[in-house]
Amino acid sequence: MSKKFDKQTKKLSGFMNEFKAFAMRGNVLDLAVGVIIGGAFQKIVTSVVNDLVMPFIGLLTGGLNFTDQFVVLKLPEGVERAQITSIEIAKELGATTWNYGAFISAVVDFLIMAFVIFLLVKGLNTLLDSRKKKVEEEAAAPAPTTKVCPFCKSEIAIDAVRCPHCTSELTE
Numbered sequence: 001m002s003k004k005f006d007k008q009t010k011k012l013s014g015f016m017n018e019f020k021a022f023a024m025r026g027n028v029l030d031l032a033v034g035v036i037i038g039g040a041f042q043k044i045v046t047s048v049v050n051d052l053v054m055p056f057i058g059l060l061t062g063g064l065n066f067t068d069q070f071v072v073l074k075l076p077e078g079v080e081r082a083q084i085t086s087i088e089i090a091k092e093l094g095a096t097t098w099n100y101g102a103f104i105s106a107v108v109d110f111l112i113m114a115f116v117i118f119l120l121v122k123g124l125n126t127l128l129d130s131r132k133k134k135v136e137e138e139a140a141a142p143a144p145t146t147k148v149c150p151f152c153k154s155e156i157a158i159d160a161v162r163c164p165h166c167t168s169e170l171t172e
Helices: 002-023 028-061 088-093 100-140
Strands: 071-074 096-098 144-150 155-157
Touching: 028 100, 088 096
Parallel strands: none
Antiparallel strands: 071 096, 144 155
């Protein structure tokens, strides 16, 4: 029984080590950070849409809160249309509604998020392209063909062993 237990313990230990190696891999941690930051960023974008963009759209629709726009599709028995003044009341009374304002708000939310992500990716690509060009330029820069004589400070050929100006012997 102890041999069987040892084999199971080794399998479990190997499995846990493999899981630990997977969880601590850079891509998994980067993904986790991205998901967390994305969730926080989504709250900011939702606030921009609901608190900054939609009030202006509401002005265009007659001063109403555009997010709360809906159409009653079906009324329950004994409920009159005049009783339903908001989505919350419609839900309480059991009415079927078509919440087109919430949908349009979600679409605007998505478009703003997509635009901001586009700008971030474009900015990062520009930054990476400029770094890549800089590295390429440094690599492509021609090797120097001249050097300065340490005695007379004249510019001379890089492979010169004697300065043509002061005739000093160069030991470098």
